[in-house]
Amino acid sequence: MAESNKTGRYEANTDGMIIAVTPQFLEDESAPSRSRFVWAYTVEMENGSDTTWTLTLRHWDIIDSLGRRQTVDGEGVVGQTPRLEPGDTFRYSSGAPLSAPSGMMSGSYTFVSDAGEELSARVPAFSLDSPYDRVRPS
Template sequence: MYTETTRGITVTVQPIFLEDQSSPAEGHFVWAYRVHIENNSRETVQLMRRHWKIADALGRVQEVEGAGVVGEQPILEPGGSFEYTSGTPLSTASGIMMGTYRMETDDGEAFDVGIPAFSLDSPHEAHRPN
């Protein structure tokens, strides 16, 4: 698992290679990733936006931005948490993801929370560069 904390907001990510949804012979590899966001700060925050950078083993980078996560913009009170699972395909047997969540406080202050860089590794990679 990979963890990063920004302003008391802790993001933990666990990537999972999905063999049953992947087709290595066709250059199609799929991962799920489980994200746990915990608010250890003293203020209520709302997750407004996400920004991901996804790089494959050849260094090709795809950026993904959008409102909230999995169709939600969760509100996290102090001590609260939110968990979701999503996924990503790659055309290579390994890669790496990282990003940020844009949070907003009750008084309208916006700030970015780091999502830790995490490795997308599969058993089809001869060596694990990440």
């Protein structure tokens, strides 16, 4: 189950792979008068399992406050396929532009073990909220 605290950090645990996301609205990159709203998000993944995993694929579902959906699939994250041994942590930052003042993101990462096992680690749903939206998505 995803949890959020006062700092805006969202976290999910899938079989020991802990995925935490912290989004931040980027006022300087956004242009509300042109329907451009931009967020940065930092993802931290921690391997709390006894298995070494390599991240191979990412999947994102992005829904804006007007109900428009985007799906993003690709290899690795930010051009990398990090290998996480037990206890290792990997962190990266990326961004998401929307044409609406708020939205939600969720997704998953596919990891593969040295033995060829697959793990689909859930990325918790997280809010993309800006000060320009009068109604927040539920």
